[in-house]
Amino acid sequence: MPEAIITAEGLGIRFVRNRRRQLRLRELVIHRGVRRAEAGRFWPLRDVSFQVMPGDTVGVIGRNGTGKSTLLRLIAGVLIPDEGRITVRGAVAPLLELSAGFSNDLTGRENLHLVGALHGLSPAYLRRHCDEIVDFAGEQVARAIDTPVRHYSSGMKVRLGFAIISRLPHPILLMDEVTAVGDAEFRRKCYATIDGLLAEGRTLVLVSHNENDLTRFCNRGLYLDGGRLTVDGTVHEALDAYHAAVPR
Numbered sequence: 296m297p298e299a300i301i302t303a304e305g306l307g308i309r310f311v312r313n314r315r316r317q318l319r320l321r322e323l324v325i326h327r328g329v330r331r332a333e334a335g336r337f338w339p340l341r342d343v344s345f346q347v348m349p350g351d352t353v354g355v356i357g358r359n360g361t362g363k364s365t366l367l368r369l370i371a372g373v374l375i376p377d378e379g380r381i382t383v384r385g386a387v388a389p390l391l392e393l394s395a396g397f398s399n400d401l402t403g404r405e406n407l408h409l410v411g412a413l414h415g416l417s418p419a420y421l422r423r424h425c426d427e428i429v430d431f432a433g434e435q436v437a438r439a440i441d442t443p444v445r446h447y448s449s450g451m452k453v454r455l456g457f458a459i460i461s462r463l464p465h466p467i468l469l470m471d472e473v474t475a476v477g478d479a480e481f482r483r484k485c486y487a488t489i490d491g492l493l494a495e496g497r498t499l500v501l502v503s504h505n506e507n508d509l510t511r512f513c514n515r516g517l518y519l520d521g522g523r524l525t526v527d528g529t530v531h532e533a534l535d536a537y538h539a540a541v542p543r
C-alpha cells in the first residue's frame with residue numbers, strides 16, 4: 296500500500312478578524328478601550344482530517360469564505376496550523392498567487408531566473424529553457440521580457456508566473472482557479488499543460504468554483520462547510536453537497 300503524500304490530522308488554524316478595526320465608541324466607553332484576548336479570533340478551518348494518495352486529483356469545494364484557500368496555504372507551508380498536523384511528503388509546485396514572487400524593479404527575464412531558482416530550478420536548466428518559458432507566456436510577455444515587471448499588466452505577470460511554476464518537477468501541484476490565469480487562448484495552453492502534468496502521475500489539489508474544471512481534472516472532492524470538512528468522497532459527491540447548499 297503506498298504512503299499518503301498529504302495527511303491532515305485534526306488540522307485547525309485561528310485568525311484574527313478586523314485586526315486594524317477602529318474601536319467603536321461603545322467599546323471605548325464600556326470597556327475603556329480594553330479588548331478581550333479572544334475578541335475577533337475565529338477558526339476558518341478546524342478539525343480537518345484527510346489523506347491524499349500519490350496521483351490523486353482532489354477538488355476542494357465550498358462556498359466563499361469556508362477555508363479553501365487557507366487549506367491550500369497550509370499544504371503549501373505558507374501558514375502554520377494552530378491545532379493538529381499537516382504532513383506533506385514531497386515538494387509542492389504552488390500555482391497560486393502566480394505573480395506574488397516577482398520583484399517589480401527587475402525585468403521579466405531577471406524574474407524568471409530569480410523565481411525559477413527560488414523554486415529549485417538550476418541556472419543551467421533556466422538558461423536552456425528560458426526561450427521556451429517566455430514563448431509559453433505569450434507574445435506580449437516575449438516583447439516585454441527585458442522590461443521591468445512593474446510595467447506588466449497583471450495578466451502578463453500571471454502568464455509568466457504560470458510558465459515558470461508549471462516547469463517545476465515537483466510531485467504536488469496546488470492550484471487556485473485554473474480559469475483565473477488569463478485569456479481563452481492562454482487558458483487552453485494551461486489546460487493542456489495540466490493534462491500533461493497529471494498524465495505523468497502528479498498529485499493535484501485544486502480549489503475551484505468551476506464545475507467543468509473540477510470534473511475535468513479531479514477524481515476526488517473535499518467539501519468544506521464553515522471551515523469543517525463535511526464530505527470526503529468523489530468529486531461528484533462533493534459537488535452534490537455544494538449544490539444542496541447553493542442551489543443552481
Ligand SMILES: Nc1ncnc2c1ncn2[C@@H]1O[C@H](COP(=O)(O)OP(=O)(O)OP(=O)(O)O)[C@@H](O)[C@H]1O
Nearest residue numbers: 310311312339357358359360361362363364365366
Ligand atoms: N490573513 C487573514 N486574516 C484574517 N482572516 C482571514 C485571513 N485570510 C482569510 N481570512 C478569512 O478566513 C476565512 C476563510 O478564508 P479563505 O480565503 O480560506 O476562504 P475561501 O473558501 O478560499 O473563500 P473564496 O471562495 O471566497 O476564495 C474568511 O472568513 C476570510 O475572510
